[in-house]
Amino acid sequence: MYFLKEKIRTITYQLEYTAAYALLLSKLKEWNFTIESADQHGGDIVVRCLSQLVNMGLWRCWSDKLLLQIKSVHPNMTSVSVYAIPNLWRIRSSEKVTDIESLLSQLAGLAGGRLNSP
Numbered sequence: 001m002y003f004l005k006e007k008i009r010t011i012t013y014q015l016e017y018t019a020a021y022a023l024l025l026s027k028l029k030e031w032n033f034t035i036e037s038a039d040q041h042g043g044d045i046v047v048r049c050l051s052q053l054v055n056m057g058l059w060r061c062w063s064d065k066l067l068l069q070i071k072s073v074h075p076n077m078t079s080v081s082v083y084a085i086p087n088l089w090r091i092r093s094s095e096k097v098t099d100i101e102s103l104l105s106q107l108a109g110l111a112g113g114r115l116n117s118p
Contacts, residue, residue: 007083024110028047033048043069044068
């Protein structure tokens with residue numbers, strides 16, 4: 001779907017696929033994130049939010065979107081891979097920047113999720 005994507009982390013939930021998908025979608029809407037697309041059958045949720053992937057002094061890499069790919073691991077276990085979609089054309093920002101680590105912690109806190117290392 002996207003040519004460039006950077007895997008941030010994976011979150012594991014002790015929930016069945018449909019429950020995990022519905023929980024993530026409702027919480028992201030509740031937290032006022034703009035849902036660009038949501039495909040329950042494909043397991044993808046694309047959220048519009050600005051985040052900074054890399055800061056190397058004079059050069060920064062920004063992401064305008066996060067991709068959440070939800071997959072069923074077992075009947076009662078779901079894996080959510082979180083990817084940042086880089087925007088190589090963005091030079092600076094005057095918009096609100098989302099702290100990815102904070103967002104991941106909040107997502108992992110839902111329904112006793114476990115945040116796995118990258």
